[in-house]
Amino acid sequence: MKELLLDRTYRRLWLGQSVSLAGDYLFTTTMALWIGTVLLRDQPYAPSATAASLLIVAVVTVAGAPVAGALVDRWDKVRVARTADAVRTLIGGGFAILAWLAGSLPVGLTLALCGLALAGQSAATQFFNPARIVILSDVVSDDRREQAASFAQASSAIAMIAGPALAGALFAAAGPGVCFGLNAATFACSFLALRGTRVPMTEARERHLGREMLAPLRLLARDRTLRAVLGAGMIVMLGASAFGSLNVFFVRENLSADPAWFGVISSALGAGILTGALGSAALHARLGKERLFAGGLLLCGLTCLVYARLDSAPLAALVIFGYGVAGGIVETVMSPILLAATGRDHLARVLSVFTSALRLASITSLGLVGWLAGGRGRIDLILLGAAVMFLLAGAHAALYLRRPGPEGRAGA
Numbered sequence: 001m002k003e004l005l006l007d008r009t010y011r012r013l014w015l016g017q018s019v020s021l022a023g024d025y026l027f028t029t030t031m032a033l034w035i036g037t038v039l040l041r042d043q044p045y046a047p048s049a050t051a052a053s054l055l056i057v058a059v060v061t062v063a064g065a066p067v068a069g070a071l072v073d074r075w076d077k078v079r080v081a082r083t084a085d086a087v088r089t090l091i092g093g094g095f096a097i098l099a100w101l102a103g104s105l106p107v108g109l110t111l112a113l114c115g116l117a118l119a120g121q122s123a124a125t126q127f128f129n130p131a132r133i134v135i136l137s138d139v140v141s142d143d144r145r146e147q148a149a150s151f152a153q154a155s156s157a158i159a160m161i162a163g164p165a166l167a168g169a170l171f172a173a174a175g176p177g178v179c180f181g182l183n184a185a186t187f188a189c190s191f192l193a194l195r196g197t198r199v200p201m202t203e204a205r206e207r208h209l210g211r212e213m214l215a216p217l218r219l220l221a222r223d224r225t226l227r228a229v230l231g232a233g234m235i236v237m238l239g240a241s242a243f244g245s246l247n248v249f250f251v252r253e254n255l256s257a258d259p260a261w262f263g264v265i266s267s268a269l270g271a272g273i274l275t276g277a278l279g280s281a282a283l284h285a286r287l288g289k290e291r292l293f294a295g296g297l298l299l300c301g302l303t304c305l306v307y308a309r310l311d312s313a314p315l316a317a318l319v320i321f322g323y324g325v326a327g328g329i330v331e332t333v334m335s336p337i338l339l340a341a342t343g344r345d346h347l348a349r350v351l352s353v354f355t356s357a358l359r360l361a362s363i364t365s366l367g368l369v370g371w372l373a374g375g376r377g378r379i380d381l382i383l384l385g386a387a388v389m390f391l392l393a394g395a396h397a398a399l400y401l402r403r404p405g406p407e408g409r410a411g412a
Contacts, residue, residue, distance in 0.1 A: 009197060010139050010148070016193025017132065018155040020085075023186025025163025026170075027092070030179040031114075033171050034099065039107060049111060056115055060122040061359045068126035069216070069352025073345060077131045077138075078197050084128035085191035091121045092184025099177040129355070130348035135197060137339050137347065145336045146284045153277035153332040157324075161270035216349040225341040228400035229334065230354060232297060232393040234361040236330075239389030241365035242382055243304060250308075250379050257313035268317040272324020279325070280332040289333040294397035296333070299326035301390030308383035337401075 032050055040046035072080050094117055102110050140148045170179050220226050251262045276296075283292055303323040310316045342350045372382055 007139070010136075012193045013132075013136060013139065013197065014148075014151055014155070016190040017152065018159065019186045020190040021156055021159035022163045022166070023092075023183045025159050026167045026179060026186075027095075027183040029164040029167035030171055030176055030183070031118075033167070034176040035111075035114075038176065039102065039110060053114070053118055056118050057122045058359055058363050060119050061126060062356045062363075064123050064126045065352040065355040065359075066349070068123075069130050069349040069355075072127060072130045072134070072348035072352075077134045077348075078194055080127050081131040081135060082191055082194050084124040084131070085187050085194070087124040088121055088128070089184050089187040089191060091117050091124070092180060092187055095180035096177045096184060099175070099180055126352070126355070130351045133335070133339075133351060134344065134347050135194075137344065139197070142340075145339055146281050146289065146333070149332045149335045150277050150281040152335070153280075153328055154274055156331075157270050157274035157277055157328060160273070161267060215346060216353045219342070219346060219350060220353070223341060225337065225401060226350065228397055229293070229337055229341075230357060231400070232293070232397040233334070233354065233358050235389050235393035235396060236297065236300075237358050237361035238365045239301075239304070239386035239393070240327075241362040242369045242386040242389075245366055245369055246379050246382060250383060251313070251316070254380050255311060255313045255316055257316075261313040261317075265313070265317050265320050268321045269324040272321040272326075273328035273331075274324075275321075276325035276328025276330075277332045280329045283329070284333065289337050290397075290401050292329055292333045293337060294394050294401060296326045296330035297390055297394030297397055299394075300330065301387050301392075301394055304383060304387035304390055308380045308387060 031053060035049050035053070036046050040049055095114075098105075098110065098113055098117070136148060136152075137145070167179055170182070220230065247265070248262050251257050251265060255261065280292060287295070300323060303319055303326060307316060307319045307323065310319065338350065338354070339347070369382060
């Protein structure tokens with residue numbers, strides 16, 4: 001890992017990504033606090049407004065990711081990523097200005113402007129994410145991709161721990177404007193980190209957007225690895241979304257714990273993800289990324305199964321740490337599996353199809369959970385259902401995911 005960090009280009013990209021990820025968590029936490037405690041304080045429709053903000057991001061992601069992926073595969077990846085960062089910096093600054101002006105504007109107008117800004121920022125993200133992954137795949141050699149993925153997942157875990165904590169403290173001390181301004185600064189850091197990076201241009205091909213958007217579907221139809229990972233991923237999202245949305249209520253109602261324990265359990269989850277991300281590179285050398293992916297999913301299912309039956313908060317924190325370790329391993333090895341199975345010229349489009357499909361599965365899960373939890377089902381039983389989803393995903397991956405065969409990389 002030391003050799004990877006000694007690479008100046010990779011180190012700059014990794015630091016820029018890490019800062020940007022922390023900004024993402026800071027932004028989402030600040031937005032929830034701003035709407036819930038300032039803009040719509042004591043208003044009965046505040047939860048609906050928060051849900052609407054999540055829905056906006058989901059709709060833009062599902063609808064925009066395939067188009068963005070096709071365009072990213074056409075264009076200069078570094079220029080796309082820097083342009084997306086510039087747009088997100090400007091929108092982040094706009095949120096800061098809006099927060100400072102909110103007291104003098106009608107609430108309805110403020111919420112409408114927030115919705116437009118969220119849609120714009122999410123659209124820019126659909127261009128940035130696949131471009132960044134292609135850039136990293138060019139910068140990092142094949143034999144170091146597992147290490148790079150481990151670093152990336154570790155950064156995400158640290159951001160998940162630090163971002164919300166920083167947002168809460170900064171929101172209380174300085175208000176939402178400063179938080180949004182700091183978020184804009186993180187995108188500016190990412191923009192600067194990409195300066196001077198050079199990657200190969202995609203070879204010229206027929207410029208037919210519709211056919212290019214369908215190309216990843218043809219790859220999925222004939223590539224066993226991509227189908228296995230996508231199938232497992234969609235099953236996982238059905239369980240993971242349920243787990244994430246109900247955990248705060250599980251702590252309060254099933255564990256009968258003080259609300260402070262939710263913070264402890266969330267921190268234990270982040271620590272577990274960090275541990276799994278850092279340990280996955282060593283495990284990969286012995287087990288291989290395909291076995292780690294399937295085994296990690298099965299371990300997620302088993303720990304979720306135990307967690308759903310607990311009535312002790314300290315034990316829940318310990319079990320959730322194990323769940324996080326397994327989840328960190330799964331998320332870390334998933335990216336190298338996709339990179340190995342997908343040709344560079346199709347990578348952004350394949351990633352965008354995955355993004356849309358997984359988000360659709362998440363939306364489906366959240367809708368079903370909302371219906372079940374609305375007086376029709378016990379939370380622990382819903383979490384048991386989530387555990388079954390993880391186990392099914394692990395079994396699916398173990399059955400269908402194999403090391404790449406002699407046919408080589410998809411799309412190559």
